[in-house]
Amino acid sequence: MKAPASLIAIALVFAALYARALEGPQPARFAPPRGPLHAAAPPRFESQLLPNSSAPSVHSATAVEAAGGLRAFWYGGSREGAADVAVYTSVYSHRERTWEPERALVRRESVQRALQRHVRKLGNPVAGRDAAGRVWLFFVSVSVGGWAGSAINAMVSSDEGATWSPPRRLIASPFLNISTLVKGPPVQLADGTLALPVYHEMLGKFGELLRLDAEGRVIGKVRLSWGRSSLQPVIVPRSETEAVAFMRYAGEPPARILMTRTDDAGAHWSEPVKTTLPNPNAAVGSVLLAGGPLVLVFNNAEENRETLSLALSKDFGKSWRVARVLESETQLPRAPVPEYSYPWIMQDRAGNVHVLYTWGRSRIKHAVFDQAWLEGGG
């Protein structure tokens, strides 16, 4: 390159880079949590298995509140990691209190065609809604190797899940964009966009929070933890600036749920600490209920996933009380394979709390209850 033409080229290109950086997205606060629109009814608890007419193995349910109910997603197939695994969806009616028959929404072949990349298997979906009301579905796919080779894809629906955009690949890792997975639902930001908790699994295990733009592209990220023992973060905002994140623990005993906090809208997170609640290297779910109590749904054991419990905290995670048991050795009916795992939890606008979880790896189970039932236990 000849001067000064090359110097001018450097100056122009870097001026454009600086301009892009200066006009780039400003830090966004969390969207303030909303309270229920209606008062909750007297104590109520119901549970049922979701329909499953075809997949011997199902796992990792998620959902969004829909008009008059919920729209849930999960993955299922002949076994975890099989090429025939698809992401299924079904709709729950609050009025009918039933789930409609499931249908396959995303298959490996269609993802491969849309992404123009080889896709070997599909995995965890998570769903969320942005400020514009669009439903986002993020899901994991793997091209080579095991789950540590995962990447995240996104689809969006503007008509409550009737039609969907083609999948788009999220670019979130410098390692050929592999080893980024999702489990926790996205969090709304005050500027209308979403932040997506993700985790890395190759060599290290740690959580991150991705910032997405309106088209679902990754435009920033911050680390929630580091090292080799934390994954599957779930973020719970309490205000525009405060939030807590809980993570699955994969390290040395004692096995406890990990927790980290932010008080600057997610720009910085505290060093993760162990809570008092056990964790058998399994996913947890959490939500802030109307009126302030924080609830965690988790496997209340260090070694297995044979129990599933609900814990309440009235001081935003500092102390906990196990309020209810959803699954245990004494709860009937027991699943053929006693594993109750990968819980998802939310509170709907009417104040009802919904929990979805894997029931014996063969079904997804839905429990719905109100705050009075939850707080009345323990």
Next chain:
Amino acid sequence: MPLTTILGLLGCGLLCLALAVAVLRLRRRPVRVRYAVTLSAAVLVFAPLGDLSTAGYVRGLTGDLSVATLALAADACFGAFLGKPLFERRDVDALLGAAAAAGLFLYPFALGWTPFDPYALGYNSIVFITVLLLLSVTAWRARWTLVVLVVLLGALAFLGGVYESRNLWDYLIDPLVVLYALFALPARLVRRYFSRDASARA
């Protein structure tokens, strides 16, 4: 098909071609053989095999390729086509050195060993852009033309959003070029040292 997909596939196709010409040692073949094999390989790389082309299968493994990798792949392809390399050896050595250094800085930290995440700097960090500017001016003063070219083309591609990524790092380097640099650069420097030594003795 989105432009980002087309450009990603073209990049992976170029890498396939570069591997083909390297494996077949095309540079040593007659001109007609070079042309015929290169064009045939280009058709094969992009021809659909079921849902995907070979480039699509490779893209599943590698993702979209950085400008540094594409520059080296182009160098190999054009070298086979023209019979001589596209870039000077000194330029390629400088690019490999820069890629190795950048990779040694980026990847260990990106594995999550500390709270510091250099990959996050690729999202419009003023500090990162300033460091890159200083490195570019240094490379320009040292006449490392290919390094400057890769930085400028990578930055332009980032500004134009030609890939799905919005992270500047992804346009500059990737693990392929860093791994190649870590293995090839020492070998190239040793070979050059001994060839210079031999010519001095002669």
